[in-house]
Amino acid sequence: MISIVVPCYNEEESIMLFYKEMEKIRKKIFVDFEYIFINDGSKDKTLSILRDLAKKDNDQVRYISFSRNFGKESALYAGLKFSTGSYVTVMDVDLQDPPELLPEMLRLIREEEYDCIGTRRVSREGEPLLRSLFAKQFYRIINRISDTEIVDGARDYRLMTRQMVNAILEITEYNRFSKGIFSWIGFKTKYLEYKNIERIKGETTWSFWSLFKYSLDGIIAFSEAPLSFAALVGIFSFLLAIIMMFVVAIRTLLFDDPTSGWTSLVVIILGIGGLQLFCMGIIGKYLGKTYLETKKRPIYIVKETENDIK
Known part of the structure; x- marks a missing residue:
């Protein structure tokens, strides 16, 4: 049958x-x-x-x-x-x-x-x-x-x-x-x-929206790559900060040209803040799925x- x-x-x-x-x-x-x-x-x-x-x-x-x-x-x-x-x-x-x-x-x-x-x-x-x-x-x-x-x-x-x-x-x-x-x-x-x-x-x-959410569920269910991506973004941001610290120090000591500019500072803060929120969102999706699993609902x-x- x-x-x-x-x-x-x-x-x-x-x-x-x-x-x-x-x-x-x-x-x-x-x-x-x-x-x-x-x-x-x-x-x-x-x-x-x-x-x-x-x-x-x-x-x-x-x-x-x-x-x-x-x-x-x-x-x-x-x-x-x-x-x-x-x-x-x-x-x-x-x-x-x-x-x-x-x-x-x-x-x-x-x-x-x-x-x-x-x-x-x-x-x-x-x-x-x-x-x-x-x-x-x-x-x-x-x-x-x-x-x-x-x-x-x-x-x-x-x-x-x-x-x-x-x-x-x-x-x-x-x-x-x-x-x-x-x-x-x-x-x-x-x-x-x-x-x-x-x-x-x-x-x-x-x-289209329901299919998009369904595809995200599939990616989260069968891949940890988004979590790895969030970790790589964090590492890249940290290394970039170290490099820029040396650049600012060298310009100040050798050329007496301290970095100035309110606009550039705001752009950097907003950019890094956006990346952090994006990575937190990725982690939040995995955490939310785990939370639903632990409830043991039918x-x-x-x-x-x-x-x-x-």
Whole structure:
């Protein structure tokens, strides 16, 4: 059986279209499906549609409804935790993850003994130019400063063995970055490439700012390079101060020309002060993430499941 984990946030227009497309695939590959829809605090009719679908197909369809919006990372973790299949796949409900790749993914795992078959986009047609530019730069930066390789264009859409899923569930950190976790745990992985597919219905809830914050979370979660950068800035500032001290002393003793100038002094103070605040901000981000981890808050809170309507 394949467990299909599907995070949903305000996806009332896409759920039934996704379900119908996946049923076509199920009939082709003759494998049982277990749908696990996660309602991540939706404000539209997503939950009522999931209730109706679970009643209609109570052998295959399950759902988890959160008490509020906890984010996609929490939804992914909950779906993996509730899954029971021998294989587990993570998919977006908007059909940007092509279901027709699933038979080939299953074949590769069975015949070539892969632990995971992932997918990656080789184009970003239809995506805003600024978002595409920043996405490429993010992958370039994080792969230079992190020991964990994150494949450019890699999607959360992948088919995994139960062994790999269990390994992911052992990572219970509160601040999650699944793309990094998938790579960090290892296992034999192959990527299938495809061109970008636009949403069938609705609008994305990922704004540029939310993606930017998500990328920062990924950098902080899988790299200590920003901390090293802050330390290097401090060392450079100290060495520069020593050099300038000698320069001022020599000018005063040999040329009787003490350094003067209120403007230059203010510029230096503001410059050094700005660098200090910037470095403190970097340290503060790491400290804040550590603070959240020490609270041991749950990654998500379940309000309702399909069992509550039976």
